[in-house]
Amino acid sequence: MRHIIVFLILALSLHINFDLAAQTYKKIDRVVIDAGHGGKDPGTVGKKSSEKDVALKLALKLGNYIKQNLPDVEVIYTRKTDVFVELYKRAKIANKEKADVFISIHCNAASSTSAVGTETWIIGATKGERNLAIAQKENSAILYEADYEKQYDNFDPNSPESYIIFELFQSAFRAQSESLAAKVQNQFSNRLHRVDRGVKEAGFLVLVAATMPSILVEAGFLSNLEEEKYLMSEQGQNEIASAIYRAFKEYKFQMEKIDEQAKQENTKHDSLLAAQKLAEANVETVGAENNAELIFGVQFLTSKNVFKNGSTELKGLKNVWRYKDNGYYKYVSGKFKNIDEANAYAKKLRGSDFKDAFVVAFVDGKRIPKRKALKMLRK
Numbered sequence: 001m002r003h004i005i006v007f008l009i010l011a012l013s014l015h016i017n018f019d020l021a022a023q024t025y026k027k028i029d030r031v032v033i034d035a036g037h038g039g040k041d042p043g044t045v046g047k048k049s050s051e052k053d054v055a056l057k058l059a060l061k062l063g064n065y066i067k068q069n070l071p072d073v074e075v076i077y078t079r080k081t082d083v084f085v086e087l088y089k090r091a092k093i094a095n096k097e098k099a100d101v102f103i104s105i106h107c108n109a110a111s112s113t114s115a116v117g118t119e120t121w122i123i124g125a126t127k128g129e130r131n132l133a134i135a136q137k138e139n140s141a142i143l144y145e146a147d148y149e150k151q152y153d154n155f156d157p158n159s160p161e162s163y164i165i166f167e168l169f170q171s172a173f174r175a176q177s178e179s180l181a182a183k184v185q186n187q188f189s190n191r192l193h194r195v196d197r198g199v200k201e202a203g204f205l206v207l208v209a210a211t212m213p214s215i216l217v218e219a220g221f222l223s224n225l226e227e228e229k230y231l232m233s234e235q236g237q238n239e240i241a242s243a244i245y246r247a248f249k250e251y252k253f254q255m256e257k258i259d260e261q262a263k264q265e266n267t268k269h270d271s272l273l274a275a276q277k278l279a280e281a282n283v284e285t286v287g288a289e290n291n292a293e294l295i296f297g298v299q300f301l302t303s304k305n306v307f308k309n310g311s312t313e314l315k316g317l318k319n320v321w322r323y324k325d326n327g328y329y330k331y332v333s334g335k336f337k338n339i340d341e342a343n344a345y346a347k348k349l350r351g352s353d354f355k356d357a358f359v360v361a362f363v364d365g366k367r368i369p370k371r372k373a374l375k376m377l378r379k
C-alpha cells in the first residue's frame with residue numbers, strides 16, 4: 001500500500017502544479033488515446049469478440065477523425081497494435097507527452113445479458129457494488145503484469161479495501177474531466193440514441209496518475225448479444241468513434257473560448273491600469289494648480305447612488321470624483337489640462353468596462369459645455 005500512496009501523492013502534487021499552470025491555459029492540441037487491454041490481456045470477452053480488439057478499432061477511428069478534422073491536434077496512442085501495455089505506463093505516456101486530454105476506451109460486461117448502454121467514468125471514490133465491480137474489472141488488467149505486486153505495492157484489484165485509498169484522492173481536473181465525460185454521454189444518447197448509463201466515478205488505476213483531464217469510456221456491453229453486434233460492426237464503430245470525436249471537439253472549443261475570454265479580460269485590465277496611471281500622473285500636476293483653470297475629466301457613470309472609492313461599481317478605478325446634476329451623481333475620473341490626454345483616457349475607458357465614457361470640461365469646479373471649453377482652448 002505504501003507505494004500506491006507515494007504514487008497517489010506524487011500524482012496529487014503534479015495535479016496541483018498543473019492546476020496553477022492552468023491559470024494561463026493553452027490550446028487543447030494534444031490528446032492521448034488509450035485503447036484498453038491488448039496482447040495477452042483480452043479484457044472482456046463476448047460471444048464473438050474481445051474487448052481489446054473493439055477498443056483498438058474505436059481508438060484508431062477516433063484518432064483518425066481528430067487528425068482529419070482538427071489538424072492542429074496531435075494524436076498520441078498508447079498502443080496502435082495488439083500489444084500488451086502496463087496500466088501505469090499508459091498514464092506515464094500521457095504525462096510525458098504533456099497531453100491536454102487522456103481518453104481511455106473500453107467495453108463493458110455484466111453477468112446479466114440484458115445490461116445495455118454506455119457510461120463514461122472519471123477518477124474518484126468507488127461507491128456502490130456496481131461501481132466497484134467495474135473498477136475491479138478494469139484494474140484486474142494489472143494481474144497480467146509481471147511484477148504488479150511491486151509496481152502497485154500490493155494493490156489488490158479484487159479487494160474492496162484497496163479502493164479506500166481513492167477516497168483520499170482529489171483530482172484537480174475533476175471539473176474538466178466531468179465536463180468532457182458529460183459531453184461524451186450526451187453525444188451517445190442524443191445523437192446515437194443509445195442507453196445513457198451516465199457519468200460515474202470510481203478508482204481506476206489507469207486514470208489515477210494522469211496529470212490532465214481524463215476519462216474512461218465504456219462504449220457498450222459485449223455481454224449483450226445485440227450490443228456486441230453493434231460494437232463489432234463497421235457502422236457501429238464509426239458512430240461511436242465520431243460521437244467521442246464530437247465530444248472532444250466541443251470540449252476543445254469550449255476550453256479555448258474560455259481561454260480567449262480570459263486573455264481579453266487581461267488585456268482590458270492592463271489597459272485600464274495604464275489609463276489609471278496616466279490619469280493619476282495628471283492629477284498630481286493639476287492638483288497644485290489654481291482650479292479656476294480649465295480642466296478635463298472623463299465621465300463614465302451616472303447614478304442616484306453615492307459610490308465610495310473601491311466600491312465594485314467603480315470597477316477598480318481610483319482617482320474618481322463626482323458632481324451633482326439634476327438629482328444624479330455623475331462620476332468622473334482623471335483631471336487633465338490637455339484635452340488630447342483626456343480623449344485618450346476616455347478611449348481607454350470605453351475599451352474597458354465603461355462603454356459610454358466621454359470627456360467633460362470644468363472651470364472652477366463647475367461643468368461647462370465642451371464647445372465653450374474648446375473655445376477657451378483656442379484663445
Ligand SMILES: [Zn+2]
Nearest residue numbers: 036043106107
Ligand atoms: Zn477494459
